[in-house]
């Protein structure tokens with residue numbers, strides 16, 4: 001699903017946010033990207049999400065060589081293939097949950113009625129069938145993040161990228177959001193989550209740790225622990 005090979009990203013001014021990073025993530029994986037602030041996690045997620053292009057190295061997403069695609073082709077790839085979830089929800093204020101989710105499908109070319117049907121289905125999937133008419137300010141933090149997740153998965157993208165999805169939530173709501181992400185993963189979605197929270201990272205099936213723009217450990221590469 002994701003293949004980064006020798007990827008570096010240097011920002012104007014000379015900060016090397018990624019240094020020769022190589023990483024493969026298969027269909028159906030659930031992966032945590034962990035590491036201290038400034039280690040390159042967001043840059044890596046932006047490169048995987050095709051929001052940013054590497055300075056050098058190659059990126060393949062769902063079989064597409066990102067460097068061979070124009071910006072318009074990348075927008076189309078994102079619309080069909082990748083859902084995004086952010087720490088701060090990124091919902092439109094004063095807009096009911098159903099429309100917040102349906103509006104995320106505008107770029108798919110679906111009709112308005114199809115978008116609303118899909119949005120209702122996605123809200124049911126995240127357990128918010130009873131909150132469709134609620135505006136973000138009428139919802140709890142955990143519910144807002146569920147709406148944001150419904151928005152991200154309404155078009156059934158095979159890949160979901162989440163940047164600190166529990167970072168703005170108390171631990172109970174955060175645990176609920178992680179449980180929801182696990183369910184979506186069990187239903188087939190490949191998920192990559194940035195997290196500062198070691199407890200969350202430690203519970204996921206695969207953990208990639210970064211420091212200073214490099215991958216310093218990847219639990220998928222570790223030898224089997226015979227005493228387990």
Ligand code: ADP
Pocket residue numbers: 011012013015016017035036037038039040041042043044
């Ligand atoms: P993390 O998500 O782990 O906190 P980032 O990927 O945001 O790390 O940042 C990695 C490094 O790149 C940091 O030194 C950060 O200051 C720098 N950086 C991030 N975004 C930019 C930018 N747009 N311009 C310049 N430097 C940036």
Ligand code: ADP
Pocket residue numbers: 042085086087088089163164
């Ligand atoms: P945070 O809000 O803590 O930065 P998010 O995951 O919501 O975390 O943000 C992801 C990225 O989008 C960050 O690099 C952040 O700077 C940027 N971002 C978040 N909100 C906005 C906004 N309203 N306008 C512009 N950029 C934003």
